[in-house]
Amino acid sequence: MSIRTRFAPSPTGYLHIGGVRTALFNWLYARRHGGQFILRIDDTDAARNRAEAVKPILDGFDWLGIDWDEGPTKDASGDSFGPHKPYYQGQRNDKYVAAAMKLIEAGHAYPDYTTQAEQDSRRDLACRLKKAYVHRGSNRDVPPAENLRQYKERPVAVLLRVPEGEKVVFEDHVRGRVEVGTDTIRDPAILRAPNADGVCGALYSFATVVDEADFGITQVIRAEEHLANTPVQILIFKALGATPPEFAHVPLLYRNGKKISKRDLPPLSSEEIAKLKACGWTDEELKGRDDLNLATVAYYRELGYIPAALVNYLVRLGWALNATDEIIPLETVIANFDTKDVTKAPGNFDEKKLLWVQSEYMRKLSADEKVAGSLSYLRRAKLVSDPLPDATRALLLKIAEAAADRIKLFSDFVFYASPLLKDAVEYNPKAVADKLKKPGVGDRLKAFADELRTLEPFDPPTIMASFTAFAAKVGVKPRDLDGSVRVAVTGETIGFGLPETLALLGRDKVLSRIDTAIGMT
RNA sequence: GGCCCUAUCGUCUAGUGGCCUAGGACGGAGCCCUCUCAAGGCUCAAACCCGGGUUCGAAUCCCGGUAGGGUCACCA
Numbered sequence: 387m388s389i390r391t392r393f394a395p396s397p398t399g400y401l402h403i404g405g406v407r408t409a410l411f412n413w414l415y416a417r418r419h420g421g422q423f424i425l426r427i428d429d430t431d432a433a434r435n436r437a438e439a440v441k442p443i444l445d446g447f448d449w450l451g452i453d454w455d456e457g458p459t460k461d462a463s464g465d466s467f468g469p470h471k472p473y474y475q476g477q478r479n480d481k482y483v484a485a486a487m488k489l490i491e492a493g494h495a496y497p498d499y500t501t502q503a504e505q506d507s508r509r510d511l512a513c514r515l516k517k518a519y520v521h522r523g524s525n526r527d528v529p530p531a532e533n534l535r536q537y538k539e540r541p542v543a544v545l546l547r548v549p550e551g552e553k554v555v556f557e558d559h560v561r562g563r564v565e566v567g568t569d570t571i572r573d574p575a576i577l578r579a580p581n582a583d584g585v586c587g588a589l590y591s592f593a594t595v596v597d598e599a600d601f602g603i604t605q606v607i608r609a610e611e612h613l614a615n616t617p618v619q620i621l622i623f624k625a626l627g628a629t630p631p632e633f634a635h636v637p638l639l640y641r642n643g644k645k646i647s648k649r650d651l652p653p654l655s656s657e658e659i660a661k662l663k664a665c666g667w668t669d670e671e672l673k674g675r676d677d678l679n680l681a682t683v684a685y686y687r688e689l690g691y692i693p694a695a696l697v698n699y700l701v702r703l704g705w706a707l708n709a710t711d712e713i714i715p716l717e718t719v720i721a722n723f724d725t726k727d728v729t730k731a732p733g734n735f736d737e738k739k740l741l742w743v744q745s746e747y748m749r750k751l752s753a754d755e756k757v758a759g760s761l762s763y764l765r766r767a768k769l770v771s772d773p774l775p776d777a778t779r780a781l782l783l784k785i786a787e788a789a790a791d792r793i794k795l796f797s798d799f800v801f802y803a804s805p806l807l808k809d810a811v812e813y814n815p816k817a818v819a820d821k822l823k824k825p826g827v828g829d830r831l832k833a834f835a836d837e838l839r840t841l842e843p844f845d846p847p848t849i850m851a852s853f854t855a856f857a858a859k860v861g862v863k864p865r866d867l868d869g870s871v872r873v874a875v876t877g878e879t880i881g882f883g884l885p886e887t888l889a890l891l892g893r894d895k896v897l898s899r900i901d902t903a904i905g906m907t
Numbered sequence: 908g909g910c911c912c913u914a915u916c917g918u919c920u921a922g923u924g925g926c927c928u929a930g931g932a933c934g935g936a937g938c939c940c941u942c943u944c945a946a947g948g949c950u951c952a953a954a955c956c957c958g959g960g961u962u963c964g965a966a967u968c969c970c971g972g973u974a975g976g977g978u979c980a981c982c983a
Contacts, residue, residue, distance in 0.1 A: 396982090564911085578981040610976090749946080
């Protein structure tokens with residue numbers, strides 16, 4: 387039988403990296419075994435069922451290169467593709483209701499007329515006795531035909547009839563053997579009481595199991611938080627007359643020792659905001675994007691991470707190929723990944739290590755690829771025009787070569803390219819204060835400009851030689867000369883090699899910018 | 908609180924009874940290189956949660972603590 391795995395996000399409006407890691411494990415497992423990876427949208431909670439809440443999730447997976455064999459269409463229109471469509475739970479409720487009716491008929495489920503007050507008082511009592519409250523509903527032992535009759539007359543929540551005195555046992559691929567007595571499992575609700583429109587919506591565990599059986603899912607790889615409701619789901623599979631799939635509960639993703647949640651994440655730092663603004667973001671645009679934080683895929687995309695790097699980092703967190711490898715090509719991961727090798731302890735998300743992985747991926751790219759990846763950022767920053775002129779492309783290529791490993795994110799390209807692409811220098815006030823407003827700097831710049839005026843050819847090696855000779859002649863440390871010249875022509879203290887910078891800028895611009903800078907000393 | 912899960916440097920991990928005076932990586936510290944900043948090279952600090960067993964021998968097996976986490980809905 388073919389391996390079939392699945393990931394079932396609920397539409398929240400953003401793609402969470404913890405979810406991505408779980409999805410990745412499913413995807414890898416399917417790809418390794420030549421099976422199918424299925425995407426299903428868990429939107430049984432009607433309030434959340436909106437296309438705009440699904441789109442970011444689909445876009446995120448698409449960007450990451452995690453493709454699905456069956457599921458919603460990429461446009462998030464609500465359409466699906468695949469033999470078991472639709473793949474939106476919100477569109478499948480009839481199936482759940484029909485399945486629930488069958489369970490009532492077979493005596494595996496029943497309507498529960500217990501009042502809320504009754505349940506509360508029983509729960510209180512159990513609590514006072516320091517015992518777990520295991521709910522059993524009113525019609526548990528009523529004959530099926532009578533239950534069906536009562537339900538038709540007065541529909542309420544439908545509960546699964548959990549068998550007594552049995553054991554649910556399953557072999558979890560990550561956790562090992564799990565054993566739970568049915569006497570500790572409450573009769574779970576599988577169908578809600580009718581809502582205002584008379585619809586009886588299925589609950590998570592039930593909808594999931596009906597779908598899993600319907601889709602022929604063979605491996606359920608999901609987050610550890612679902613471990614506790616797995617026994618219930620196995621009971622539902624059995625009541626339905628279906629074979630339960632195999633389970634693998636992978637540990638959660640933490641940050642600072644706690645489950646990574648959107649709330650307690652830092653907002654964008656001032657550096658990040660400055661970076662996005664340099665890339666052309668307006669305050670207005672930033673305000674509308676509270677989904678941009680390090681728990682979401684969108685954040686990494688906007689900052690210019692390479693999808694493969696994020697994937698590499700996320701897989702490596704909780705799984706290792708061997709004792710030494712950190713950067714692991716996707717094909718190697720696919721060829722070696724197995725759920726049984728996933729660590730049992732939760733993994734702490736470490737953005738510094740992710741950035742390192744990212745920089746390792748970036749340095750493997752050619753200058754051409756760096757330019758290609760940075761283009762959308764440069765366009766947004768209005769530094770280049772849309773059909774890219776050949777001359778500009780050639781310049782960008784040279785910038786990419788000169789900037790080399792300094793570019794860690796595609797958005798970094800904007801910083802290094804700005805001084806060369808903009809007509810006027812934007813002087814960083816602090817740089818000016820530190821490097822230009824010092825005694826003697828003006829005269830020195832003037833004298834160095836005179837050297838450059840007649841220099842032939844105006845290329846990096848010649849400029850370098852002139853720079854060294856000039857520094858020695860006037861008795862100034864090379865680093866100090868670098869500082870003032872650099873700030874004069876770029877406005878910043880940081881940048882790639884000064885000779886390369888001057889050469890790419892061209893003699894005319896260099897001389898006029900130094901002239902401007904002299905006025906600021 | 909009941910039930911369940913987990914436990915190696917700050918972090919991610921290797922390790923499945925002797926190869927472990929515990930290996931690698933990120934991060935940190937220092938030095939070198941150097942036109943700023945990166946990158947690179949070299950070096951250093953840094954861990955088997957605690958207590959009992961089992962064994963000739965334990966990070967590895969067993970028991971008990973401790974700590975952290977998950978879960979207890981007509982949420983997913």
